[in-house]
């Protein structure tokens with residue numbers, strides 16, 4: 364009996380649902396062959412995968428994406444876009460593709476093999492490239508996400524951070540990507556199926572999440588499990604979720620704490636290394652297929668499943684129940700039962716949670732939105748017990764201390780001589796006078812003597828300088844400190860990049876020191892404007908190199924209109940009003 368037939372028979376035997384397409388893939392080679400391929404892979408073209416590609420690879424190799432055996436070729440890709448199916452007709456809603464640059468693609472010979480590596484250079488798999496093709500990213504965004512609006516994180520990634528060429532081909536797995544965090548909570552579909560068998564679990568309802576779970580989630584999952592007579596699998600995505608989400612380390616601590624609030628032996632926790640696309644209905648279908656591969660017989664789809672929030676006009680990208688409708692439409696061929704659920708809300712008068720559609724006029728409904736929860740965490744305000752469990756609040760508070768203890772960056776930007784350093788020093792003095800927070804100053808001149816020594820003033824060098832400042836600031840903020848940065852930072856793109864780096868860990872406060880050029884030039888503290896006018900310095904900001912005015916900084920201060928003390932007062936008052944000082 365060949366391996367495929369054996370797999371089908373065993374799937375029938377264990378009474379767990381069959382995997383998608385009938386075959387649970389396992390693309391890892393046996394140990395000796397994997398060892399030989401690892402040695403051989405050193406001679407192949409090397410490719411370091413980004414986080415999304417690494418997540419995709421892991422689920423391709425371990426069978427989470429069964430029946431796929433590699434990255435999609437053109438025919439599969441086209442049909443997935445057009446009607447959510449592989450070329451052979453199997454339901455598959457999200458394109459799993461390997462994007463590269465044109466230069467990398469051009470360097471490959473026909474039928475090339477390439478080594479796919481993690482960020483440490485460890486070879487994980489070899490891809491035999493069967494097809495090289497140019498996708499139309501705009502068409503892909505429209506088909507998969509239904510929009511080309513870059514506010515959608517999946518669209519932004521596709522249009523701005525995805526290579527122009529796709530490589531299709533089959534994979535041979537060498538070794539699993541290493542995870543040193545929560546290793547005991549990570550399982551392949553094969554492992555999880557084995558665990559279900561050992562524990563006699565046959566009906567299993569899976570729950571997907573990218574957020575910390577509170578009482579509403581507990582009620583919802585318990586009701587869903589009870590409704591279909593199944594055990595519960597809490598399977599949060601921990602690969603990559605929506606930018607700005609609570610990090611998975613914190614979330615997993617919350618899930619673990621919550622697990623103690625389920626009836627014994629009724630709920631299990633397993634982490635899914637999925638790179639979410641936030642693709643709403645299509646993504647929900649994909650999630651269901653993946654859970655089926657892990658052996659779940661049922662899948663909970665709540666309100667706004669995998670929703671990316673609102674578009675540029677403030678309207679939701681997807682109808683909150685579109686995912687449930689799409690899954691219902693494919694019910695017969697999906698092979699995993701969908702358990703649709705409305706939002707759960709708290710009725711204070713009954714001191715209980717209810718599905719929204721069971722609420723009546725007399726009920727006093729209470730809810731705390733994600734935004735409100737973040738606000739309360741930031742301000743240190745209380746979070747009621749009806750909303751979540753005290754252990755969960757404690758974990759979230761440790762991770763998100765009230766503003767007064769959370770790190771942030773003050774990023775002064777403006778022309779040379781505008782007053783950035785002077786103002787930074789004055790604000791520094793205020794912060795040190797009134798608080799005990801560690802403060803790091805990354806002044807333009809100072810940085811250029813150390814961190815950015817050797818860099819000049821070309822666009823490339825200036826961008827590198829600002830990225831370095833942003834990186835150091837983000838580390839300071841990550842550890843709860845205050846970073847005060849004061850470079851010219853003339854280019855909007857680099858400023859935004861610094862913002863992204865910092866915002867992963869705390870607030871980024873951009874302060875445009877908007878002193879007019881004439882005033883800066885009249886001050887000419889260092890004689891550089893005169894030298895620039897005389898042509899002795901080339902590419903001087905404001906003279907013969909541009910300064911891109913910040914469009915929407917948190918604050919704008921013109922030092923020609925105020926004394927140093929006044930200007931520092933404006934900044935400090937703003938920090939106070941935001942709870943940062």
Ligand SMILES: Nc1ncnc2c1ncn2[C@@H]1O[C@H](COP(=O)(O)OS(=O)(=O)O)[C@@H](OP(=O)(O)O)[C@H]1O
Pocket residue numbers: 778779780784807808811820824825826828829849850851852853889891900901902903904908
């Ligand atoms: N070509 C040119 N353009 C602008 N500035 C120049 C140039 N050459 C030297 N300097 C001096 O370098 C200081 C600016 O460095 P920054 O690191 O803040 O610049 S940047 O953000 O990387 O563009 C700046 O200091 P500040 O006056 O404190 O802003 C200048 O003194």
Ligand SMILES: Nc1ncnc2c1ncn2[C@@H]1O[C@H](COP(=O)(O)OP(=O)(O)O)[C@@H](O)[C@H]1O
Pocket residue numbers: 777778779780781782783784785786849886888922923925926927928930
């Ligand atoms: N209200 C003010 N705020 C800040 N600087 C001022 C003000 N009025 C005059 N200045 C002077 O302007 C110059 C600004 O230089 P600096 O702070 O080094 O600017 P930058 O760091 O932006 O190059 C200093 O000599 C400072 O004394």
